[in-house]
Amino acid sequence: MRASPPLALRLRLWRNRMIASPAFRRLVARVPLLRAIGNRKANDLFRLTGGFIFSQVMLAGVRLGLYAALVDTPATTESLASHTGIPDTRLRIFLRANAALGLLVEAAPDLWVLDDAGVVLASDRGLSAMVMHHAMLYRDLAEPDQLLRGAVTATELREYWAYVRDMSGTGPKPAEVDGYSLLMRESQAMMADCILAAHDFSGVRVLLDVGGGDGAFLAAAANRYPDLALRLFDLPAVAPRANRHLESLGLSDRTWVHGGDFTRDPLPDDADCVTLVRILCDHDDSRVAAILANLHRSLRSGTTLIVAEAMDGKTEGARLSAAYFSLYFLAMGSGRCRNAQEIASLLSAAGFKKVRTVATATPLIATLVIATR
């Protein structure tokens, strides 16, 4: 005989039957307190249903330069129509959609200013860059069930992130790393703020950023800690870009940049702190194990290792990030969004000690897992 499900599950099934019942939903709509809950749930569901449309509103706004045109200044529908080249009757519909989504405020009839979310979008170049990058992701997600079945593997994201295709040999060519390196540089500001607020680097003498891209995280750390010496390790195709970028910021005399493969080449061993920012999530467990084993081989005993990336967790931000990245990495064909415990296990398995999780103020962006070599 089959055992009956536990009480919590039976309650959930009962609740689901109630919610599925039109008569129950009519009752909910008549009782003021229940109506408020019901409306909130309906709005949440509609946000999911219309998510693609809302996101396309943002994409059009970014492409048209709408939010940038409203930085620190209000503008009329007429002036925005001339700025964007969209006829004002059509633009007004679009502007009102932006207002409904919390991106703009109609301060007076046909007079527009940025709302809170619009201000952030306009002031963070990385966010606009990610919104534009989504055009590619959405093409890959056009047939999501086929992607889940594994029937679609030649995706645009796989092409874009050249290092997930080319895991052997000499690695990607310079032209193949330009697109993602620029996107990573532009989208680093919020990530760096989040990490630097969550961990005190003041005792660190030499900071090595492994998979450090153009050096945007190192530059942010250098800005905060003027005596910090900087080391960056990335693919041979990325290293010259990092050198150029760090030189343009006047940081060359504090920096050594090394090109190589972080799964097998020796890493500089003079650092007392090493960061892996948005690195492990890109790779499947076996490759993460190879990266961590190489780090363990190369680093001196006592070196602090900090893994910083979006991780699954209990907060709403962490859950949203995990849902987003799960599909993103599926389309990319490599990696996954792990929780802190999974990352801690991979670090321990590689031989790292004193593994601990450090929450950040913005789990949507990153959580830290810190260990000692």
Ligand SMILES: C[S@@+](CC[C@H](N)C(=O)[O-])C[C@H]1O[C@@H](n2cnc3c(N)ncnc32)[C@H](O)[C@@H]1O
């Ligand atoms: C998602 S990006 C993150 C860049 C940077 N840490 C950030 O957060 O902006 C991953 C980085 O890892 C580098 N990378 C990928 N495979 C690598 C490998 N086998 N050896 C060294 N670097 C690698 C890429 O070139 C890229 O710069």
